[in-house]
Amino acid sequence: KSTLPLPPGPPKRPLVGNLFQMPSTSEWETYTEWSKTYDSDIIHLDAAGTSIIVLSSAKATGDLLEKRSSIYSDRPRFPMVVELMGWNFDSGEQWRKHRRLFHEAFNADASRNYEAIEQKACRELLRRLLQDPTDVMVHVRHMAGEIIMAVAYGIIILPQNDPYIVLARDAMYALSIASIPGRFLVDTFPLLKYIPDWFPGAGFKRKAREWRKLGRATVDLPFVEVKHKITAGNASPSFISTALDTIDTNAPDRGQQEQMVKEVAGTMYGAGADTTVSALGTFFLAILSNPEAQKKAQMEIDAVVGNERLPDFGDRESLPYVFALVQEVLRWRNVTPIAIPHSLSVEDTYKGYRLPAGSIAVYPEPFAFKPERFLLNGKPNPAVPGPGAAFGFGRRICPGKHLASSSLWIAAVSALATFDITKAVREDGQIIEPTYEYLPGLVSMPFPFKCSIKPRSQRAAELIQAMIDDDLHN
Numbered sequence: 001k002s003t004l005p006l007p008p009g010p011p012k013r014p015l016v017g018n019l020f021q022m023p024s025t026s027e028w029e030t031y032t033e034w035s036k037t038y039d040s041d042i043i044h045l046d047a048a049g050t051s052i053i054v055l056s057s058a059k060a061t062g063d064l065l066e067k068r069s070s071i072y073s074d075r076p077r078f079p080m081v082v083e084l085m086g087w088n089f090d091s092g093e094q095w096r097k098h099r100r101l102f103h104e105a106f107n108a109d110a111s112r113n114y115e116a117i118e119q120k121a122c123r124e125l126l127r128r129l130l131q132d133p134t135d136v137m138v139h140v141r142h143m144a145g146e147i148i149m150a151v152a153y154g155i156i157i158l159p160q161n162d163p164y165i166v167l168a169r170d171a172m173y174a175l176s177i178a179s180i181p182g183r184f185l186v187d188t189f190p191l192l193k194y195i196p197d198w199f200p201g202a203g204f205k206r207k208a209r210e211w212r213k214l215g216r217a218t219v220d221l222p223f224v225e226v227k228h229k230i231t232a233g234n235a236s237p238s239f240i241s242t243a244l245d246t247i248d249t250n251a252p253d254r255g256q257q258e259q260m261v262k263e264v265a266g267t268m269y270g271a272g273a274d275t276t277v278s279a280l281g282t283f284f285l286a287i288l289s290n291p292e293a294q295k296k297a298q299m300e301i302d303a304v305v306g307n308e309r310l311p312d313f314g315d316r317e318s319l320p321y322v323f324a325l326v327q328e329v330l331r332w333r334n335v336t337p338i339a340i341p342h343s344l345s346v347e348d349t350y351k352g353y354r355l356p357a358g359s360i361a362v363y364p365e366p367f368a369f370k371p372e373r374f375l376l377n378g379k380p381n382p383a384v385p386g387p388g389a390a391f392g393f394g395r396r397i398c399p400g401k402h403l404a405s406s407s408l409w410i411a412a413v414s415a416l417a418t419f420d421i422t423k424a425v426r427e428d429g430q431i432i433e434p435t436y437e438y439l440p441g442l443v444s445m446p447f448p449f450k451c452s453i454k455p456r457s458q459r460a461a462e463l464i465q466a467m468i469d470d471d472l473h474n
């Protein structure tokens with residue numbers, strides 16, 4: 001062990017350390033406060049024996065999570081998460097294989113294969129917004145679920161209460177509890193998993209069994225359905241059908257390879273649904289608070305797309321302002337404001353844990369919604385980095401980021417092309433101001449909010465209607 005001091009942080013109590021000072025909501029605000037109090041963008045906390053290092057600047061995250069990615073890319077091990085998921089998220093061989101498979105299916109080129117699915121789900125979003133503009137969050141949730149289930153399994157979800165979505169949501173809820181550091185005593189004392197069921201305090205074992213069943217059902221049931229369909233010759237193309245197709249039927253480890261394909265597909269809903277919902281919700285909130293940005297985007301879309309058709313992926317390069325707006329959505333309200341924890345695999349030292357003064361602020365005016373910050377003379381400005389941290393760091397960077405960005409893009413451009421999105425107005429004429437509040441959790445989700453969504457013109461409404469009729473006939 002090096003003799004350098006630990007980074008600064010709030011005073012620790014014997015045994016429990018900072019456990020009872022750990023913030024449970026809006027964590028980033030407390031962390032920022034501590035970072036100011038201790039004049040350091042690297043803070044050390046102790047949650048009953050577990051060391052937590054909080055990095056509060058782009059410089060520190062870049063230096064450690066990016067440049068030293070090889071030792072900063074493990075994940076904390078939570079026994080209850082392993083029970084639920086059935087596999088480990090650490091940086092071992094299994095994770096490497098998962099990532100390879102993910103990369104093959106979701107790199108920038110491969111992600112184009114899913115554009116038709118995204119476009120279809122986006123049309124369904126427009127249809128829902130036209131018919132019932134009251135609850136945006138419900139509609140964007142449907143869109144995200146529709147994309148993931150179609151991409152992963154080729155399964156078309158039901159308009160409401162789809163059994164797979166209900167299962168996946170229950171599993172996500174369990175996961176959010178299982179991954180709170182220190183939530184279960186077995187996180188701190190792993191040997192506890194060997195105590196008998198009747199032992200006082202062994203309630204977590206019952207929970208673990210329940211969650212194991214839930215986790216298995218979430219991953220197994222849609223997989224089994226797709227395999228039946230493949231055998232019957234009526235499966236829609238999907239990640240599963242493509243990946244299974246590449247496995248050699250005579251390979252001795254065919255079973256293991258299939259198991260891995262199933263696990264990777266099982267990760268997609270958990271990793272890709274709530275995150276996409278959060279970003280889409282933020283898009284609508286951003287437009288409510290920035291009518292000017294809406295007008296600029298609509299002018300750009302009208303000039304390029306006209307009003308005789310809906311935008312499609314072929315327009316992406318020709319709409320720099322919409323590109324900048326989507327970047328700004330991801331930057332303005334980060335989907336994972338405290339990031340997803342990485343874990344350091346070996347001891348490391350970092351400038352005596354102190355950062356030099358005068359670090360460069362990458363984004364001036366961080367709280368303002370300003371798509372223009374990504375543009376120069378009306379074109380994407382290569383000198384301004386994208387909202388990279390939105391998708392994480394180093395070897396753990398989000399492997400679904402291309403799919404996520406294009407889903408967000410098509411939803412944003414289509415909604416802007418066809419609707420005027422404004423604050424809702426009460427019957428007495430009072431404007432309903434959104435609170436812009438987010439629910440606590442690893443993925444930061446906007447509270448449901450009210451807004452007014454009206455077709456921009458008779459022509460826009462007709463275009464959506466024509467598309468609905470078209471889909472009905474095909």
Ligand code: HEM
Pocket residue numbers: 099102267268271272273275276279335336339340341342389390391392393394395396397398399400401403404405408
């Ligand atoms: C707007 C949408 C999304 C955002 C903001 C987002 C963000 C993130 C972030 C911040 C991480 C953690 C990276 C790190 O630990 O440094 C992550 C991990 C991950 N994301 Fe995404 N994500 C999105 C959508 C998706 C989608 C659609 C998929 C899959 C189809 C996906 C799959 C994954 C997976 C599998 C991981 C775990 C990677 C690993 O631990 O190796 N994400 N994402």
